[in-house]
Amino acid sequence: MIDYLLASLVVISIVLAGANYLAYRLFERPRHALMWAVAFSLTALQYLINLVREELPSAQFYWQSANMVSFALVLFALWGHRERLNLHTDWRYLLACYTVLSLLSAVFIHLYPLDSVRTALAPGFTFLAMTHIAMVLLRSTREPRLAQWVAAVIHLLFGLTQGLSAAIALNLDSDSREAMTQLYNTVNFGLMPTLFIALGISVIFLLATDLASRLSTMALVDSLTQLNNRRGYLLATESLWARCRRNNKPLSLMIADIDYFKRINDRYGHSIGDRALQHFARILRESVRVEDALGRIGGEEFAVTFGEKNSAEVEAIATRFRAALAREPLCYGSVELELRASFGIAEWQDKDDLASLLKRADIALYEAKAAGRDAVMVSGDRSLVGMASNG
Numbered sequence: 240m241i242d243y244l245l246a247s248l249v250v251i252s253i254v255l256a257g258a259n260y261l262a263y264r265l266f267e268r269p270r271h272a273l274m275w276a277v278a279f280s281l282t283a284l285q286y287l288i289n290l291v292r293e294e295l296p297s298a299q300f301y302w303q304s305a306n307m308v309s310f311a312l313v314l315f316a317l318w319g320h321r322e323r324l325n326l327h328t329d330w331r332y333l334l335a336c337y338t339v340l341s342l343l344s345a346v347f348i349h350l351y352p353l354d355s356v357r358t359a360l361a362p363g364f365t366f367l368a369m370t371h372i373a374m375v376l377l378r379s380t381r382e383p384r385l386a387q388w389v390a391a392v393i394h395l396l397f398g399l400t401q402g403l404s405a406a407i408a409l410n411l412d413s414d415s416r417e418a419m420t421q422l423y424n425t426v427n428f429g430l431m432p433t434l435f436i437a438l439g440i441s442v443i444f445l446l447a448t449d450l451a452s453r454l455s456t457m458a459l460v461d462s463l464t465q466l467n468n469r470r471g472y473l474l475a476t477e478s479l480w481a482r483c484r485r486n487n488k489p490l491s492l493m494i495a496d497i498d499y500f501k502r503i504n505d506r507y508g509h510s511i512g513d514r515a516l517q518h519f520a521r522i523l524r525e526s527v528r529v530e531d532a533l534g535r536i537g538g539e540e541f542a543v544t545f546g547e548k549n550s551a552e553v554e555a556i557a558t559r560f561r562a563a564l565a566r567e568p569l570c571y572g573s574v575e576l577e578l579r580a581s582f583g584i585a586e587w588q589d590k591d592d593l594a595s596l597l598k599r600a601d602i603a604l605y606e607a608k609a610a611g612r613d614a615v616m617v618s619g620d621r622s623l624v625g626m627a628s629n630g
C-alpha cells in the first residue's frame with residue numbers, strides 16, 4: 240500500500256518538475272521556474288529512495304542519502320521563491336547551510352546514531368524553510384496577491400505538518416517508540432501526500448497567474464519605452480477622467496510629437512531612433528507626476544493626461560519639459576542629438592468626451608507643427624465650439 244503511494248508520489252513529482260520546466264522553457268525563462276523544476280525532480284528522487292529503501296546497501300546509506308536529497312530540494316524550493324520575489328540570495332550561504340545540515344546528519348547517523356535526531360533533521364529544516372517561504376509570500380507586495388496568499392497558506396500548512404513530524408520524530412528514542420513510529424507514519428503517509436500535491440498545484444498556480452499578469456501588462460505597456468501604449472494610456476486616462484469629473488476638478492491633455500523624427504532614423508539609423516524615443520520618454524516621465532496618465536500613443540507621439548490641472552498649468556509643464564529636452568541632448572557614441580518637439584494641449588470642457596478632447600489636442604498639435612514646430616499650442620475656444628458641435 241505504502242509502495243503504491245510512494246510510486247504515485249514519484250510520478251506526481253516528475254509531472255510537477257516537468258510543468259515547471261515547461262514554464263521555464265516556454266515563457267521568458269524565469270530562473271525560479273527552473274529552480275522549482277530541480278526541487279520537484281529531487282522530490283521524485285527522494286520518494287524513489289524511500290520506495291527502494293530495502294534494496295539499498297545499508298540503513299545508514301538510506302538515511303544519509305534521503306536527508307541530503309531532502310535538504311537540497313527544500314533549499315532549491317526556497318531559493319526559487321526568493322528569486323521570484325527578487326529577494327537577494329547568496330548561493331554560498333545556501334551551500335554552507337546544505338553542508339552544515341549534511342554534516343549534522345552524518346554525525347547522527349554514523350558517529351552518534353540517534354534515530355530521533357536523524358529522522359527529525361529533514362522535517363525540522365523543512366518546517367523552518369516553509370515558514371520562511373510563507374512569510375516572504377505574505378509580505379510580498381507583488382501582484383497577483385491572491386495566488387500568493389493561497390501559496391503562503393499551503394506552504395505554511397505543509398511546514399506545520401513537517402514540524403509535527405519533526406516533533407514526533409524527536410520522541411522516537413523514548414519509551415513509547417512504537418506509538419511514535421505509528422504516529423509518524425500516519426502524519427507522513429496520511430497528511431503529507433495531500434498537502435504535497437496542494438503545494439505543487441499552488442506553485443503551478445503562481446506561475447500561471449504570473450504569466451497572466453505579465454501578458455496583461457504586455458497588452459498595455461510599450462516595450463520600447465516602458466510607458467503605457469495607446470490602450471494602456473486610454474485606460475489610465477478614463478479612470479483619471481472619472482475621478483476629476485466626480486470631484487468637479489479640471490483635467491487637461493497634452494500630445495507631444497517629436498519634430499522631424501524621420502530624419503533621425505534616416506540619418507543615424509533605426510536603433511538611434513529607438514534610443515531617441517527612450518530618451519524622450521524618460522525626460523517626459525520625469526517631467527510629470529506619477530498620478531498623471533502617460534503613454535506612447537503612436538510612433539513618435541506621446542500623450543499625458545493631467546488631473547486637476549488647467550491648460551495654462553499644462554502649458555507651463557510643456558515649457559519646462561522643452562527646456563529639459565534642450566538641456567539633455569541624446570549622447571550616444573559620437574552622436575549628440577538635441578530633440579525638439581511640438582505640443583498640442585486641450586482642457587476638458589463640459590461637452591467633451593475623451594475622443595473629442597483628444598481630437599482638440601491633436602488639432603492644436605497640428606497647428607503647432609504648421610506654425611513651424613518646436614512650439615506649444617493650446618486648443619482655443621473656436622476649435623472647442625467646433626468639436627462640441629461635432630460631438
Ligand SMILES: Nc1nc2c(ncn2[C@@H]2O[C@H](COP(=O)(O)OP(=O)(O)OP(=O)(O)O)[C@@H](O)[C@H]2O)c(=O)[nH]1
Nearest residue numbers: 496497498499500501502504509510512513538539
Ligand atoms: N526608430 C523608430 N522609428 C519609428 C518608430 N515608430 C515610428 N517610427 C518612425 O517615425 C517616423 C515618423 O515620421 P513622420 O510621421 O514623417 O514624422 P516626423 O518626421 O517627425 O515629422 P513631423 O512630425 O512632421 O515633424 C517614421 O519614419 C517612422 O518609421 C519606432 O518605434 N522606432
